[in-house]
Amino acid sequence: MTVSPPAPGRPAVEVRGLVKRYGGRAVVEHLDLTARAGAVTAVLGPNGAGKTTTVECCEGLRTPDGGTVRVLGLDPAADATVLRPHVGVMLQDGGLPSGARAGEVLRHVAAMYATPRDVGELTERLGIGGFARTSVRRLSGGQRQRLALACALVGRGQVVFLDEPSAGMDPQSRRAVWDLVRELRDDGVAVVLTTHLMDEAADLADHVHVVDHGHVIAAGTVPELLAADGPQASTASRVRVEARPGLDTDDLEKALHDTTRRPAAGPAGASTGHPGAPAASTGPPAAPVPATATRPAGARWRVAETEPGVYLAEGPVDPAALAAVTAWLAGAGALARTITTGGRTLEDVFLDLTGRQLR
Numbered sequence: 001m002t003v004s005p006p007a008p009g010r011p012a013v014e015v016r017g018l019v020k021r022y023g024g025r026a027v028v029e030h031l032d033l034t035a036r037a038g039a040v041t042a043v044l045g046p047n048g049a050g051k052t053t054t055v056e057c058c059e060g061l062r063t064p065d066g067g068t069v070r071v072l073g074l075d076p077a078a079d080a081t082v083l084r085p086h087v088g089v090m091l092q093d094g095g096l097p098s099g100a101r102a103g104e105v106l107r108h109v110a111a112m113y114a115t116p117r118d119v120g121e122l123t124e125r126l127g128i129g130g131f132a133r134t135s136v137r138r139l140s141g142g143q144r145q146r147l148a149l150a151c152a153l154v155g156r157g158q159v160v161f162l163d164e165p166s167a168g169m170d171p172q173s174r175r176a177v178w179d180l181v182r183e184l185r186d187d188g189v190a191v192v193l194t195t196h197l198m199d200e201a202a203d204l205a206d207h208v209h210v211v212d213h214g215h216v217i218a219a220g221t222v223p224e225l226l227a228a229d230g231p232q233a234s235t236a237s238r239v240r241v242e243a244r245p246g247l248d249t250d251d252l253e254k255a256l257h258d259t260t261r262r263p264a265a266g267p268a269g270a271s272t273g274h275p276g277a278p279a280a281s282t283g284p285p286a287a288p289v290p291a292t293a294t295r296p297a298g299a300r301w302r303v304a305e306t307e308p309g310v311y312l313a314e315g316p317v318d319p320a321a322l323a324a325v326t327a328w329l330a331g332a333g334a335l336a337r338t339i340t341t342g343g344r345t346l347e348d349v350f351l352d353l354t355g356r357q358l359r
């Protein structure tokens with residue numbers, strides 16, 4: 001039995017109707033997932049959603065109770081011996097021998113492959129040299145993660161499974177990991193990663209699957225997921241303010257609603273301000289706004305202090321809305337540390353899909 005690498009864009013991992021039960025309880029239920037060669041596929045989901053179970057079925061470490069799993073066209077459990085040289089695996093708990101030194105572990109794993117990557121290069125890329133002589137049990141969490149990643153990549157697998165690859169890593173290591181993942185993709189590798197870091201998924205993933213309660217509740221590219229709520233998602237739709245905690249969000253919400261009740265200012269000297277925006281009504285004339293740029297009358301605004309001193313206003317952001325925000329701050333005698341506008345993020349989409357409650 002031979003394994004031929006799929007062409008870029010062709011499926012390397014195909015999961016159809018996967019079911020996995022523990023003690024009669026289904027933790028994965030009819031889950032479908034495809035990961036393509038030359039692409040990064042991210043699997044997102046709350047704790048306990050079934051991500052690791054799914055990935056472990058793909059790695060041949062768990063036996064499915066239903067459905068089919070194919071990796072490079074083969075059954076990962078039945079064809080494990082054939083597949084092993086072609087698949088790199090980074091487990092969530094590392095799975096590394098605790099008594100051995102880090103450098104020895106990597107060299108040992110490299111020796112199991114016919115054409116391993118250069119161990120010295122990988123050691124340097126992931127900064128392993130500094131702890132190569134330390135035993136695995138004495139490594140910090142981030143060091144252990146880096147070693148586990150090196151072991152997953154050293155065999156040049158055509159499919160690489162990375163379970164929370166940068167969890168616990170410092171920002172420098174995380175960047176090194178992200179660079180490596182991008183290189184793998186460019187080399188035609190199918191990378192499947194689970195992560196709780198939405199910026200990691202947004203930066204790296206070509207395709208995202210959001211898993212909850214054991215099945216996929218949304219899938220697509222990041223722009224597709226962001227656009228799923230309509231065209232507003234791709235334009236500025238929120239203002240984020242960092243200022244002192246405890247400001248009155250009802251006041252801001254009302255001021256923002258007021259901005260949506262009037263048409264946007266036209267070029268012929270129409271009023272550009274709103275009652276609470278002294279800068280706009282008493283200062284120099286605002287830049288003309290095209291007459292067609294009327295705001296949706298009565299459009300909804302949602303304002304919340306999402307964490308102490310961080311305010312998020314979601315709605316149709318335009319210059320008048322921003323003026324209302326600064327007027328609200330001025331009225332409260334509060335100086336903002338930052339004010340940013342932007343669209344929804346992958347984290348917003350994720351929270352909307354999976355809820356804001358702790359599990």
Ligand SMILES: Nc1ncnc2c1ncn2[C@@H]1O[C@H](COP(=O)(O)OP(=O)(O)OP(=O)(O)O)[C@@H](O)[C@H]1O
Nearest residue numbers: 022023027045046047048049050051052053054092
């Ligand atoms: N060996 C096992 N025996 C019994 N239940 C298990 C076993 N492994 C996992 N589970 C349960 O299956 C469910 C899914 O677990 P899984 O590890 O796949 O979730 P996950 O999405 O990877 O979560 P996390 O983000 O926390 O890593 C959880 O409720 C977990 O408790």
